[in-house]
Structure formats: C-alpha cells, structure tokens
Amino acid sequence: MHNWLSQDIVEVLESVWANEERGSSAVEEISQEAKTEVTEDLLAECEREGYLTRNGGGEIRLTALGRQTAGEIIRRHRLAERLVVDVLGMTLEESEADACEFEHFLAQGVTSAICTLLGHPRFCPHNHPIPEGECCRQIEAQVNSLVASIDRLEVGEEAKVAYVSASNFPRIRKLSSFGITPGVPIKVKQKFPSFVIQCDETQIALENDIARDIYVWRKSNDNQ
Ligand SMILES: [Zn+2]
Ligand SMILES: [Zn+2]
Numbered sequence: 001m002h003n004w005l006s007q008d009i010v011e012v013l014e015s016v017w018a019n020e021e022r023g024s025s026a027v028e029e030i031s032q033e034a035k036t037e038v039t040e041d042l043l044a045e046c047e048r049e050g051y052l053t054r055n056g057g058g059e060i061r062l063t064a065l066g067r068q069t070a071g072e073i074i075r076r077h078r079l080a081e082r083l084v085v086d087v088l089g090m091t092l093e094e095s096e097a098d099a100c101e102f103e104h105f106l107a108q109g110v111t112s113a114i115c116t117l118l119g120h121p122r123f124c125p126h127n128h129p130i131p132e133g134e135c136c137r138q139i140e141a142q143v144n145s146l147v148a149s150i151d152r153l154e155v156g157e158e159a160k161v162a163y164v165s166a167s168n169f170p171r172i173r174k175l176s177s178f179g180i181t182p183g184v185p186i187k188v189k190q191k192f193p194s195f196v197i198q199c200d201e202t203q204i205a206l207e208n209d210i211a212r213d214i215y216v217w218r219k220s221n222d223n224q
Contacts, residue, residue, distance in 0.1 A: 005069070010103070011036040012046050013070035014077070016062055021128070025059040071131040072111075073103050078124035078131075079114055080105035085125045086118060086147065086162050086215075092125060119147035119215050123165050148218055150188065150197065151211040158187045159216035171213065178204050180214060 005013075015034040019025060031038040043060070046052050051066035062070055080102040084095045097105070106114055112135035115121075120136040123129055147162045161184045164172045179199050180186070190196040195206045206214075 008036050008042055009046055009049070009051070010073055012038060012042060013051060013062070013066060014073055016052060016060055016066070017070040017074050018128075019060075020062065025061055027054075027058045027060055030060055075115075075131040075133060076106045076111055077103040078128060079111060079118065079121070081124045081126070082118050082121050082130075082163075083114060117146050119149060119152075119162075121147075121165065121215065146218060147215050149212045150186070150206075150214045150216055151191075151195065151208060153188045153216070153218070155188050155191055157218070158185060159218050160185050162215045162217050165213040165215060171210065175210070175214065178202065180204070186216060 011034045012030070015030045015038070016025075018033055019030050022029075027038075027043075036042075043052075043054065046066075047054060050063055051069060052060050052062050054060050081092060083105065084090050084092060084097070084102075088095070112133055115133055115135050121130055148159075149165075150159070153159060161180055161182050163182055164175055164180065175181075179202065184199060187198040188196075189198050189203060195208055195211045197204055197206065197211075
C-alpha cells in the first residue's frame with residue numbers, strides 16, 4: 001500500500017470511483033468530475049502506478065489496486081463528511097472545507113474508530129454509499145458505538161436521534177413527519193413482534209429495515 005499519493009492522483013481515483021458508481025467509465029466524465037485538470041500525463045502516471053487501465057475507446061477502469069486505494073480514500077472522505085454533519089453539527093458548506101479536502105480530516109489509523117463511533121454508517125450526507133471497512137463486518141464493534149441504528153438498542157433504552165440514513169428521501173420525509181428528526185429523544189418500547197419507539201407523546205411502529213435507517217446517540221452504557 002502507498003502511504004502517500006499525490007493529490008492529483010487521489011482526485012483521479014476518487015473521480016473514477018464516483019463515475020463507476022454511476023455506471024460510467026468515460027474519460028470526459030471523469031475530467032468533469034475531478035477537481036483537478038485530468039491531463040494525459042496524469043492518466044498515464046495513474047496507469048503506470050497500476051491504479052487504472054485505459055482502452056482505446058477512452059474508457060477508464062480501476063484495477064484491483066486502484067479499487068482498493070480509491071475505496072479507502074472514498075471511505076475516509078465520506079466518513080469525514082458524516083463526522084462534520086453528525087458530530088460537529090455543521091452543514092458541509094459551513095465546514096468551509098473544499099469538497100476534495102474531506103478525506104484529510106481523518107488520519108488513516110483512526111478511520112475504523114470514527115466509523116465505529118458513528119455506528120458504521122452506510123451512506124454519506126450526499127446519499128453516496130460508504131465503502132465497508134473491516135470494522136463494519138465485526139458485530140462486536142457495534143456494541144461500543146456511540147451512534148447506532150435503533151434496531152441495536154435494548155427495550156427501554158433511551159437515545160437521541162443523530163440522523164436518518166439518507167438512503168431513501170421519501171422515507172426521511174415520512175419519518176420527519178412523525179417527528180423523528182436529529183436531536184429528538186426517543187425510547188424503544190418494544191422490539192418484537194414489531195419495532196415500536198416512543199417519540200414525544202407518540203408511539204410509532206416501524207418495520208425493521210426502517211429501524212435500521214434511524215441512527216441515534218446512545219447514552220453511556222454504564223447503566224445496562
Ligand atoms: Zn458525500
Ligand atoms: Zn465500520
């Protein structure tokens with residue numbers, strides 16, 4: 001693994017990744033997406049370093065190395081966005097960071113700690129998927145999360161809504177019409193046969209996959 005990459009290469013890898021998410025591998029779109037000028041030299045350098053391949057038709061694809069490297073950068077970038085929004089309580093604009101700077105908010109070594117703190121979020125505030133890390137696949141890690149999806153809470157546990165995962169905008173609107181918005185205290189009333197939470201005076205029954213989309217700040221685990 002490279003510990004250091006030029007910002008230009010990072011930009012290209014992030015752009016190719018984002019483009020692949022949209023199902024495109026066209027070089028023009030990568031140039032548009034990147035926050036740096038994508039020159040022939042730069043692409044040739046990325047190719048030489050083994051991060052991507054190009055074919056005659058102007059298509060660019062990540063190699064296995066490129067995929068791994070870009071995935072880690074994208075993961076840090078999107079987790080940092082979540083950190084800014086959920087923990088610092090700022091909008092991404094208020095943070096005054098350029099879009100290309102977010103990955104620098106997190107040192108590589110603390111990524112899994114931050115991911116755990118945030119409850120292994122699956123989407124960034126822009127609704128883009130966060131690549132899974134090793135921590136997300138280890139169930140024990142979930143126990144120590146300060147932020148967790150509410151299906152992980154015990155009956156009787158109280159918490160405060162941190163955010164609703166942005167996987168589904170109509171769902172977010174619906175939940176917010178029930179009063180489930182960031183900062184609101186909730187309590188788990190029942191987990192089986194259906195999931196019921198109390199939010200203000202209202203009891204709300206939720207399907208399990210919806211419960212998994214609601215992330216909350218847990219109180220300390222001392223009293224459990
Ligand atoms: Zn984002
Ligand atoms: Zn994780």
